[in-house]
Amino acid sequence: MKKISKKEPTARGETPAKKDAAAAKAKPAAKPEGHVQVLVFCPSDLILAGILKALESDPTIDVLNIEKNTIDIFMDSIRKLHPEVVLFASIEPLPNIREICKAIRELSKGQKTQLLLLGNIPSHEEVVGLINSGARGYFDLNDALSQLTEAIRIVQKGEIWLPRDKMSSIMDRIISVVGRDMKEKTLDQLTPTEFQVLRLIGQGKSNDEIAEVLFISKNTVRSHIKSIYAKLDTHSRLQLALYAINSALF
Numbered sequence: 001m002k003k004i005s006k007k008e009p010t011a012r013g014e015t016p017a018k019k020d021a022a023a024a025k026a027k028p029a030a031k032p033e034g035h036v037q038v039l040v041f042c043p044s045d046l047i048l049a050g051i052l053k054a055l056e057s058d059p060t061i062d063v064l065n066i067e068k069n070t071i072d073i074f075m076d077s078i079r080k081l082h083p084e085v086v087l088f089a090s091i092e093p094l095p096n097i098r099e100i101c102k103a104i105r106e107l108s109k110g111q112k113t114q115l116l117l118l119g120n121i122p123s124h125e126e127v128v129g130l131i132n133s134g135a136r137g138y139f140d141l142n143d144a145l146s147q148l149t150e151a152i153r154i155v156q157k158g159e160i161w162l163p164r165d166k167m168s169s170i171m172d173r174i175i176s177v178v179g180r181d182m183k184e185k186t187l188d189q190l191t192p193t194e195f196q197v198l199r200l201i202g203q204g205k206s207n208d209e210i211a212e213v214l215f216i217s218k219n220t221v222r223s224h225i226k227s228i229y230a231k232l233d234t235h236s237r238l239q240l241a242l243y244a245i246n247s248a249l250f
Contacts (some may be wrong), residue, residue: 035060036156039083041067041074042118047089047141051118054145061149075103082111085156089118089141098133105134114155121163131238137161158237159204189231197224201237202244 038061042048048066055061064081067074078086086104094100104115114136121140130138136155139148140163151161187195193214200210207221234240
């Protein structure tokens with residue numbers, strides 16, 4: 001005998017199709033493997049057109065939303081959409097750009113949102129200040145827009161993107177600033193394993209790579225990094241990397 005299944009009751013006026021659509025809306029589709037979710041802020045239609053053209057060339061870059069109006073609305077989009085990378089484009093220098101960077105960093109705690117600024121490259125000192133405030137890089141609009149997707153992937157991994165022709169001098173400046181700020185600290189506080197973790201961070205290794213090299217778990221790597229942060233009074237992986245470079249650990 002064929003078993004007759006009972007249909008689940010639906011709310012009055014709610015068709016099965018509407019119910020399915022509501023369920024799909026409530027549960028967002030999983031991000032495809034290898035894709036990067038991006039939120040764009042750009043008040044200039046001309047620059048925005050170039051940015052979107054560059055992003056369209058890579059089908060694995062998913063633009064979640066485009067904001068063109070107020071900073072408050074833009075911040076609200078970050079809070080709601082949890083993008084992996086935020087592109088913040090500005091033609092005119094903003095006097096409160098460091099505060100914006102800090103606010104984005106605060107909003108991004110726990111969701112790994114990285115900030116890439118786009119504009120005309122400012123002074124070395126300003127770049128250092130922006131990175132210390134939470135930016136992961138600065139894309140010079142005078143550079144080829146074809147490099148933009150590469151920059152997005154670099155910062156999505158938590159690494160730094162800077163204009164290639166200015167990278168060396170800017171990094172020298174950053175290292176000198178970090179070295180001066182940390183000159184009172186010593187490596188004597190670190191355990192042998194923590195020392196090795198710091199050295200590998202300075203080489204640009206990821207947590208997975210560090211775990212493989214040292215034959216420890218990723219959770220153990222994270223515990224060591226947390227301990228290093230506390231002992232050296234640092235707050236970012238960039239500071240650890242620069243400290244390792246400045247201390248000539250490799």
